[in-house]
Amino acid sequence: MVYKILLYITRKPGTTPAEFKSHYETVHMPLVRRIAGADFPLSHRRLYLARPAPGADNSFPAAALVGSPEEFFYDAIAEVTFADEAAFKVFFGRREEPGVRELVEGDEEAFLDRTRFRAVVLGDVEESVG
Numbered sequence: 425m426v427y428k429i430l431l432y433i434t435r436k437p438g439t440t441p442a443e444f445k446s447h448y449e450t451v452h453m454p455l456v457r458r459i460a461g462a463d464f465p466l467s468h469r470r471l472y473l474a475r476p477a478p479g480a481d482n483s484f485p486a487a488a489l490v491g492s493p494e495e496f497f498y499d500a501i502a503e504v505t506f507a508d509e510a511a512f513k514v515f516f517g518r519r520e521e522p523g524v525r526e527l528v529e530g531d532e533e534a535f536l537d538r539t540r541f542r543a544v545v546l547g548d549v550e551e552s553v554g
Contacts, residue, residue, distance in 0.1 A: 426466065427509045428549060431502040434540035436533075441475045441484050444499055447535035455531055459524055463515045469503040497540060 435444035448470065457464055473496055475484035485493030506512040519525050532538055 425508065427506045427512050428546040429504050429506075429512065430544050430546060431500075431504065432498040432540075432542040432544075433500045433502060434497055434537040435499045436535055436537050439535055440478075441472070441499060444535055445472055448500065452531055452535065455528070459518055459528070460515055463511070463518060465504050465506050465511070465515060467503075467505045469505075471501045471503070473499055473501075475499070498542070503546075 433448075435441065439447075453468070456468075474487040476487055477484070479485045479493075486496035487493075488496055506515065519528060529538070
């Protein structure tokens with residue numbers, strides 16, 4: 425049975441949504457792929473919240489349909505799928521290898537707010553298609 429996690433990722437203050445996405449896609453993901461090698465997850469899907477225009481304070485409010493834009497403090501949700509929990513543990517265990525933690529955290533400091541980072545394990549996933 426696959427093992428899925430969700431990551432809630434918030435951009436670093438002063439970073440625009442476009443800068444955040446660009447760094448995540450062109451710098452961070454290639455770094456993670458290189459470090460993980462064969463232990464990279466089955467999939468790493470990134471969903472970016474729509475933040476169409478800057479607000480008065482240049483905050484780029486989320487295009488909220490229900491709730492206030494301020495409630496959506498995260499900028500991306502990543503759905504990461506592993507073959508099983510053991511594969512997840514191997515992947516995240518790579519962060520503890522000498523020099524890897526510093527490399528990953530150094531890159532994260534460049535584009536995301538690590539104090540707002542959240543992660544959770546998914547239970548059952550159901551999908552309806554048209």
